[in-house]
Amino acid sequence: MTSEALARALNTNPVVVRRLMGGLREHGYVHSEKGHGGGWTLSCQLDQVTLRDIYEALDAPRLFAIGNRSEETECLVEEAVNHAMSSVLADVKAQFLARFGQITLAALHADFHQRLAERHGPTTLCK
Amino acid sequence: MTSEALARALNTNPVVVRRLMGGLREHGYVHSEKGHGGGWTLSCQLDQVTLRDIYEALDAPRLFAIGNRSEETECLVEEAVNHAMSSVLADVKAQFLARFGQITLAALHADFHQRLAERHGPTTLCK
DNA sequence: CACTCTAGCAACACATGAAGTTACATGAGA
């Protein structure tokens, strides 16, 4: 599939697709070919790759919208709060990664087919 | 303490302080007085209020920096991914709230005093 | 060899939301 086709399916821009896919390519989950007839191909086993792998291949984007204002501070109050917050957020992030690590692409693939089978009405897939 | 003094201590602006404190006041954690000699006073027991209470008094700001692009979609693939993501994020958020619910302001207060006692050198508190 | 189609990439533009700022109204003491 070309970046252009993917972008249409995802309602976004080919360059955005390439940026994202670049991370996946570096980890060998997909492969890209330039030139005529080129585009992206899958190059992994769906049951061998988890959402956690994807998250990390995408360079582990910031998970939390909250956090310490600054890591280093002179203020002992801030220090105490930072310490408590960091500890909680680290544990929670670990749980997040563990959960994502249990969801394979194969599971999502199966879920998709389940939804497709249950779907009434016309089944237009991608644009 | 006045918003102005708090703002100096927090390296921010009095209006920002008032915005934040407003949430705390609505929940009865602090009290404010206008006019000459006015300002903010604490009006709760530190061991009765947790970080979770504060978080919720601050109107439970968005916790995660990631999430579904849109809740409603025609796309079955997106639907499957959203379902998996939402489930994980909801559970993780619950764990976050539970952890924050165990941290009282009294505990932070104690931690601060511990740090203060251990501190070498001059002890300048707030500006 | 020229042409077309594709990814790769840098640089720029835009959108969103949080944080900070200004201006003014209101209330309370001196």
Added chain:
DNA sequence: TCTCATGTAACTTCATGTGTTGCTAGAGTG
């Protein structure tokens, strides 16, 4: 009545993620 404080709306600034443009390079086609 003057000063000092909060309350609040409106505006500005800043950071970040997303989208866009323009160009390069590689790969097949005629």
